[in-house]
Amino acid sequence: MFKLLHSGVSYLVVLLVLFTFINAIVKLRTKDSYKKNDYYIAFTASLLVKMQLVLGLLSYYFSSYYETLRQVGFKAVMKDSTLRFFIMEHPLMMVLAISLIVLGFYNHKKQTDDVKKFKILAWYFGIALVFILSRIPWAQWFN
Numbered sequence: 243m244f245k246l247l248h249s250g251v252s253y254l255v256v257l258l259v260l261f262t263f264i265n266a267i268v269k270l271r272t273k274d275s276y277k278k279n280d281y282y283i284a285f286t287a288s289l290l291v292k293m294q295l296v297l298g299l300l301s302y303y304f305s306s307y308y309e310t311l312r313q314v315g316f317k318a319v320m321k322d323s324t325l326r327f328f329i330m331e332h333p334l335m336m337v338l339a340i341s342l343i344v345l346g347f348y349n350h351k352k353q354t355d356d357v358k359k360f361k362i363l364a365w366y367f368g369i370a371l372v373f374i375l376s377r378i379p380w381a382q383w384f385n
């Protein structure tokens with residue numbers, strides 16, 4: 243149940259984070275001003291990743307991976323690439339990405355200069371996107 247939700251919300255997360263990033267880059271290049279829409283795009287993305295954090299933690303807790311971790315211990319998990327990915331790499335990188343998105347959203351809100359707002363969105367969301375794309379279990383997701 244949580245895994246299914248986590249999987250479905252991932253599509254929205256990837257699309258919205260990508261959209262916020264591209265939007266910021268386009269607005270910087272065209273020297274467009276910051277409008278309400280720009281705020282709502284970034285706001286929705288930051289809200290969705292917070293939801294995804296909760297869903298991720300629940301998926302983690304109820305997954306067979308967590309059960310395995312409890313049974314075999316951390317050292318054994320680190321020796322297996324699949325277990326290491328789902329128990330360590332995926333959650334850690336995603337938590338980092340989510341922190342960047344939330345920080346970027348709050349930092350951009352504080353700025354009064356439009357260019358600075360878009361620069362902050364582009365950097366924070368751009369780096370977060372790289373983290374997310376690098377640690378998505380693509381094969382399992384599209385299976």
Ligand code: HEM
Pocket residue numbers: 245248249252255256291294295297298299301302303305306307328332333336337339340374378379382383384
């Ligand atoms: C931006 C945030 C995140 C994205 C985009 C994301 C994306 C995904 C995707 C696409 C899958 C594969 C789903 C499937 O098999 O159909 C997955 C699985 C999983 N994710 Fe995440 N995730 C995120 C954050 C997290 C966090 C923060 C945690 C834990 C703290 C987490 C824990 C897990 C676990 C344990 C699985 C495997 C579930 C299972 O196969 O039983 N994820 N994630």
